[in-house]
Amino acid sequence: MWPSDMTKDYQNSPMVTSDQLRTRRERPRRVKMLTRDFIEDSLYNPSYGYFSKQAVIFTPGEPFEFNNLQDEPEFSKLLGERYTQFEDKLDEKHPNESRQLWHTPTELFRPYYGEAIARYLIENYKLLQYPYNDLIIYEMGAGNGTLMLNILDYIRDTEPSVYDRTKFKIIEISSSLAKLQQQHLMQSLDSKGHHSKVEIINKSIFEWDQLVPSPCYFLAMEVFDNFAHDSIRYDPVTEEPLQGTVFIDKKGDFYEFYEPHIDPVASRFLRVRHAATGGSYSHPLNSSKILRKLKAIMPFAPNLSQPEYIPTRLMQFFDVLGKYFPGHRLLTSDFHDLPDTIRGVNAPVVQTRYQRRTVPVSTPFVHQGYFDILFPTDFNVMELMYRAITGKLTRVLTHEEFLRRWAYVEETQTKNGENPLLTWYKNASVLTTV
Structure with a gap:
């Protein structure tokens, strides 16, 4: 009826980090x-992590011929059919009721999505660096390597002089995905031609320790949502923050605790965020202090606020960019x-797949x-923190605004004028350094 009191076991257990695991x-x-170490370990541990062992990226096969489709519902129907065919083929070799399958805009809108990004890169490179520097592109978390191939194909076919100066480097934490990217790079005659242009670096960006002084472009597409976050709750009266930890017992069950001691990483995030935003950001204690005190004296009132999930790993990523990639x-x-998030401020969606x-x-x-475990990104706060840490200027656009500027949108328009490239991913934004 009542949960066990695990306080003594919690106090007597060693504290570990994701690096140690x-x-x-x-x-x-x-x-x-x-909390951030638990999330990092759950997603990226080499032996049992979600991205290391469970996740499979959907590949729809031949590119969709959007101009021959009647409307978006027909595209959705065709996409569903390809999903089923893709998973049926996987089940023929290795049946798996809990296969974790997901897709990206790079795969759904291949090659048009990658070509739009290639145009952005070419235009800015020719404007700012050509011919004095090479076009050096880093991509973090490259999935199947599809975006890399689409970008290199487009640069080779449209700008041979730029292609001669292009170098593409993937930073990939997952060994299995790094191998898959290498396989795709050598799969066809077209992609084999890029081999001399590409370097796949199988390591975490947070292990990076080499200065890259040259101007370069850094791509991070749908990566921030899987960065580990810390969990913070506040005393509603004193406003004191407490940091979330999780205790794993001998049976593998989880118990959540909050400590008044804030570790240096989370403490620095709270300071940098406050300084960068001037104190203007979403917060569990945004209501008036008087109202909070009145609520606190009510019977059965909670003694802590709802949790706030802060992107400490994202801050550390900005630190890496500022320190090792100054150009x-x-x-x-x-x-x-994101829809269907769990309770809390900036809370994640936590989900699995079972029987499709x-x-x-x-x-x-x-x-x-x-x-x-995927989190929304507060671009208002993230943009200001990126500026404060790196000293660079930025621009934030909606997904649609960016693609209207850089994609050939007529290539993804259906017969009735609808355009899935523009209308899907309405809940996404794009940030660029200017």
């Missing part, structure tokens, strides 16, 4: 860890809003590796 082959027990220009796209159906849950503390 990277060499482990089994999920940890009888330990405690910060970078960032191009990133991600979701500014999506199953959402209400907590991030779930069996490691079998659940996707």
Whole structure:
């Protein structure tokens, strides 16, 4: 009827980090860890992490011929059929009721989406660096490598002089995805021609320790949503922050705790955010202090605010860019809003797939590796923090605004004038360094 009091076990258990767990082959027990370390371990552990072992990226096969489709419903129907065919083929070799399958705009709108990004890169490179510097492109979290191939194909076919100066480097934390990218690079005669242009670096961006002084472009497409976050709750009367930790018992069950001690990474995030935004950001304590005090004396009133999830890993990524890539220009796209999030401010969607159906849950503390944990990005706050840390200027556009500027939108228009490239991903934004 009542949950066990695990306070004593929690206090007597060692604190571990995701870095310490990277060499482990089994999920940890009888330990405690910060929320961000639990999320990082769940998603990226080499032995049991979601992206390392479970996730499969959907590839629809031949590009969709949008001009021959009647409307968006026909595109959705055809996409559903290709999804089924794709998974049927996988089940013929390895049946799996809990396969984690997901898609990206790069795959759905191949090659048009990648070509739009290639035009952005070519235009800015020719304006700012050509012919004095090479076109150096870094991509973090490149999935199947499709975006890389679409960009290189387009530059080779339309701008041979720029292609001669192009170098493409992928930074990929997942060993299995790094191998897949290498395979796709050598799969066809067209892609084999890019081999001398490409370097695949199998490591985490957070392990980067090499200065890159040359001007370069850094692509991070749908990456921020899977960056680990810390969980913070506040005393509604004193406004004191408390940092979330999770205790994993001997059976593998999870228990959430909040400590008044804030570790240096989360503490720095709170300071930098406040300074960069002037104190203007969403917060669990945005209501008046008098109202909070009145609520606190009510019977059964909670003694802490709802949780706030802060993107500490994102701040650390900006630190890496500022320190090791001083000449970078960032191009990133991600979701500014997500449906079906769990409770809290800037809270994630936590979900898995079972028997080809999506199953959402209400907590991030779930069996490691079998659940996707993805967060919305507050671009208003993130843009100001990026500027404060790197000293660079930026522009934020909606997904549609960016594609109207750089895509040949007539290539993805259906017969009745609808355009899935523009209308899908309405909940995404694009940030660029200017």
